Amino acid sequence: MSTAKLFEPLGIGALQLANRIVIAPMCQYSAVDGGMTDWHLIHLGQLSHSGAALLTIEATAVLPEGRISYGDVGLWDDATEAAMDAVLKGVRRWSAMPIAIQLAHAGRKASTDLPWHGGKQIAPDHAHGWQTVAPSALPFNEADLAPLAMTREQMDEVRDAFTAAARRSARLGLDAVQIHAAHGYLLHEFLSPLSNRRDDDYGGSLENRMRFPLEVFDAVRAAFPAERPVSVRLSGTDWVPGGWDIEQTVAFSKALEARGCSAIHVSSGGLHPAQAIPVGPGYQVPLARAVKQAVGIPVVAVGMITDFDHAEAIVATGDADLVAIARGILYDPHWPWHAAAHLGASVAVPPQYLRSQPRQFPKLLVRGK
Numbered sequence: 001m002s003t004a005k006l007f008e009p010l011g012i013g014a015l016q017l018a019n020r021i022v023i024a025p026m027c028q029y030s031a032v033d034g035g036m037t038d039w040h041l042i043h044l045g046q047l048s049h050s051g052a053a054l055l056t057i058e059a060t061a062v063l064p065e066g067r068i069s070y071g072d073v074g075l076w077d078d079a080t081e082a083a084m085d086a087v088l089k090g091v092r093r094w095s096a097m098p099i100a101i102q103l104a105h106a107g108r109k110a111s112t113d114l115p116w117h118g119g120k121q122i123a124p125d126h127a128h129g130w131q132t133v134a135p136s137a138l139p140f141n142e143a144d145l146a147p148l149a150m151t152r153e154q155m156d157e158v159r160d161a162f163t164a165a166a167r168r169s170a171r172l173g174l175d176a177v178q179i180h181a182a183h184g185y186l187l188h189e190f191l192s193p194l195s196n197r198r199d200d201d202y203g204g205s206l207e208n209r210m211r212f213p214l215e216v217f218d219a220v221r222a223a224f225p226a227e228r229p230v231s232v233r234l235s236g237t238d239w240v241p242g243g244w245d246i247e248q249t250v251a252f253s254k255a256l257e258a259r260g261c262s263a264i265h266v267s268s269g270g271l272h273p274a275q276a277i278p279v280g281p282g283y284q285v286p287l288a289r290a291v292k293q294a295v296g297i298p299v300v301a302v303g304m305i306t307d308f309d310h311a312e313a314i315v316a317t318g319d320a321d322l323v324a325i326a327r328g329i330l331y332d333p334h335w336p337w338h339a340a341a342h343l344g345a346s347v348a349v350p351p352q353y354l355r356s357q358p359r360q361f362p363k364l365l366v367r368g369k
Contacts, residue, residue, distance in 0.1 A: 034074025
């Protein structure tokens with residue numbers, strides 16, 4: 001058997017993962033009124049045979065106005081739950097890969113067009129648009145319509161919507177929930193002083209800015225079965241002076257761990273158009289390393305991790321416990337197969353694919369469901 005760290009099993013709470021490769025949530029902008037379609041069955045079904053250890057459903061809005069675009073997946077009523085259930089049944093019929101879901105609210109970055117149509121904000125009076133909300137009435141782009149500053153009642157509605165979506169996720173049999181608090185969406189907007197200018201108990205100090213995201217976490221953790229993990233995706237920094245940074249991320253991660261968070265997924269950016277991101281292979285790994293050094297729960301690194309040896313080094317040196325692959329696995333849906341071949345390891349595949357095994361890698365594929 002291989003000694004590659006990337007292919008060692010890992011437990012996150014009671015969830016046992018076969019290796020250290022997870023598929024990050026990736027929006028497909030192909031839902032209809034929040035409901036998954038056959039596209040999601042094809043997309044998720046393909047990834048469920050990739051050899052990764054965990055498949056994460058894309059950012060799933062807890063309210064209609066929490067969608068990034070009108071094509072986003074949602075989980076806010078019986079109809080959206082039924083649509084997701086149909087897709088999950090199709091995937092699970094042929095794959096035993098654990099499936100997680102990312103629950104989200106887009107805040108001031110909601111009501112946009114599809115990326116391949118430009119992705120610009122759509123006005124509330126347009127058929128595909130609506131009024132956005134945020135911690136403060138500050139638009140993401142100067143040309144955007146300003147969001148409405150959320151009232152306490154609206155915050156309660158969002159928190160309760162996260163709770164209801166977590167309960168629906170449990171009914172659907174999903175193995176884990178990830179709360180989206182990154183990339184400039186609503187919970188990140190509360191965390192960053194660049195987007196949160198509130199003068200009540202939810203703005204100002206770090207303690208106050210963390211308060212609402214922690215309330216949402218507590219509500220989701222209480223609503224989702226205790227034996228199933230709840231993780232959080234964070235932006236480790238805004239990449240803007242005076243914004244959210246790694247020191248605040250570490251403090252928030254410690255607070256999450258104390259409340260029963262099962263894992264932290266460390267990304268970055270997305271909150272402000274002035275961000276200066278030093279993009280390159282593994283550019284976010286130092287952020288994951290800083291969190292890993294501060295908490296005792298598993299940490300996920302993500303961001304331009306495409307080289308097999310690089311991925312192995314990240315987990316072997318302890319910079320992170322897992323690596324997440326996103327766009328790279330869209331381009332190469334069998335990335336984990338190829339990583340296993342390179343590192344002398346094995347992955348589980350359906351028996352229908354066993355005869356695809358190259359002769360030079362006799363131990364690459366193992367029979368799986």
